[in-house]
Amino acid sequence: xxxxxxxxxxxxxRRLVRGEGGFTLDQLSEAMAEILIDETTLxxxxxxxxxxxxxxxxxxxxxxxxxxxxxxLDPPAPGLDVLGQPELMKRPPDAKCPVxxxxxxxxxxxxxxEKCVGLGRNSSRLASKRIANNQRETNYGLSEDExxxxxxxxxxxxxxxKLSPRRNxxxxxxxxxxxxxxxxxxxxxxxxxxxxxxxxxxxxxxxxERKVLFSQVCGVISESTRHMCTHSxxxxxxxxxxxxxxxxxxxxxxxxxxxxxxxxxxxGALKDSLSKLWxxxxxxSSPADSTSTVASAGSTRKVKGxxxxxxxxxxxxxxxxxx
Amino acid sequence: xxxxxxxxxxLRTRLIECGWRDQLKVQCKEVVREKGLENVTxxxxxxxxxxxxxxxxxxxxxxxxLQRIKTFLAQQTNx
Numbered sequence: 007x008x009x010x011x012x013x014x015x016x017x018x019x020r021r022l023v024r025g026e027g028g029f030t031l032d033q034l035s036e037a038m039a040e041i042l043i044d045e046t047t048l049x050x051x052x053x054x055x056x057x058x059x060x061x062x063x064x065x066x067x068x069x070x071x072x073x074x075x076x077x078x079l080d081p082p083a084p085g086l087d088v089l090g091q092p093e094l095m096k097r098p099p100d101a102k103c104p105v106x107x108x109x110x111x112x113x114x115x116x117x118x119x120e121k122c123v124g125l126g127r128n129s130s131r132l133a134s135k136r137i138a139n140n141q142r143e144t145n146y147g148l149s150e151d152e153x154x155x156x157x158x159x160x161x162x163x164x165x166x167x168k169l170s171p172r173r174n175x176x177x178x179x180x181x182x183x184x185x186x187x188x189x190x191x192x193x194x195x196x197x198x199x200x201x202x203x204x205x206x207x208x209x210x211x212x213x214x215e216r217k218v219l220f221s222q223v224c225g226v227i228s229e230s231t232r233h234m235c236t237h238s239x240x241x242x243x244x245x246x247x248x249x250x251x252x253x254x255x256x257x258x259x260x261x262x263x264x265x266x267x268x269x270x271x272x273x274g275a276l277k278d279s280l281s282k283l284w285x286x287x288x289x290x291s292s293p294a295d296s297t298s299t300v301a302s303a304g305s306t307r308k309v310k311g312x313x314x315x316x317x318x319x320x321x322x323x324x325x326x327x328x329x
Numbered sequence: 330x331x332x333x334x335x336x337x338x339x340l341r342t343r344l345i346e347c348g349w350r351d352q353l354k355v356q357c358k359e360v361v362r363e364k365g366l367e368n369v370t371x372x373x374x375x376x377x378x379x380x381x382x383x384x385x386x387x388x389x390x391x392x393x394x395l396q397r398i399k400t401f402l403a404q405q406t407n408x
Binding site for chain 2: 031032034035036038039040042043044045046047048049050051052054055058063064
């Protein structure tokens with residue numbers, strides 16, 4: 007067929023060249039344009055036919071329109087996305103744990119499996135902790151101190167962050183005894199108590215050391231929490247008057263604070279309760295020490311408070327102070 | 330290069346640009362689906378597709394093509 011049209015064109019051109027009229031330029035160019043278009047069309051047909059016969063079409067799936075699955079919905083129906091699937095329907099499908107036979111969300115499956123199977127680092131830590139706790143319970147029996155020692159035991163096992171600001175602050179406050187706990191920071195043996203050992207052996211500080219302590223920290227005993235403030239001497243929460251009060255109560259001296267006119271606490275009683283509580287606190291932190299037991303109704307509260315804020319010292323003020 | 334070849338190349342380019350070739354391919358696939366992939370012949374395709382091909386050429390392309398042909402022919406016949 008292409009040959010024919012070309013022949014026709016040829017004939018037409020020859021006729022024109024020979025001078026036979028009847029063909030306008032337009033007609034000629036039309037004819038030529040048509041020929042060219044036909045040739046291009048044929049090229050397309052041949053390509054498609056070749057693809058069909060050589061298996062290209064089958065391979066690429068070109069022979070039919072892809073209707074059902076992959077046609078894009080435009081615009082999508084409300085509640086469906088472009089592919090026709092419902093949005094947010096099946097979020098992570100649940101997997102069934104081979105150990106405990108529970109169905110767990112896929113995203114939470116790996117951690118659950120770690121705990122369940124018991125082979126990983128964390129799960130063995132957990133297990134040994136549980137064992138230790140059980141042992142501790144049976145060891146200490148029915149002593150009165152059982153509760154607090156349990157508490158402190160747990161506290162001890164808590165992770166100690168060496169970089170936490172609390173620890174560094176404790177180091178700044180100056181120290182007391184180094185206790186026997188192996189976890190305590192070895193780099194500062196002399197002075198720094200680590201976090202649970204913040205309950206420094208107040209008793210064992212000499213008069214001088216106590217003064218040193220008070221010159222470093224604010225020391226004001228807060229009414230609400232019964233804590234001694236361990237912020238700096240210039241801490242804004244408490245006034246100089248308050249600081250003076252506490253110092254006077256304990257030492258009967260000025261300690262370079264402004265002159266005060268507040269009440270004097272009863273030194274003896276305050277000192278007594280202070281020392282008792284220091285004792286208690288220090289003992290609580292290292293159960294290996296055996297000091298006198300102070301069993302009182304307030305012990306639970308104190309210990310609980312201690313747990314929440316291990317760096318604070320619990321001071322039980324028996325009478326209203328000018329704090 | 331021969332003028333005919335040049336013209337043809339130009340036409341091809343234009344038709345591809347305007348999507349004519351793709352439209353035509355779709356038509357071809359229709360034919361193939363009708364006749365069956367194994368049984369389709371060149372003749373089938375050509376018979377069906379040629380008139381469609383002519384119809385689908387956009388006017389702008391056709392005009393340009395005609396213009397060029399006229400120019401070419403005018404040069405030729407002036408010799």
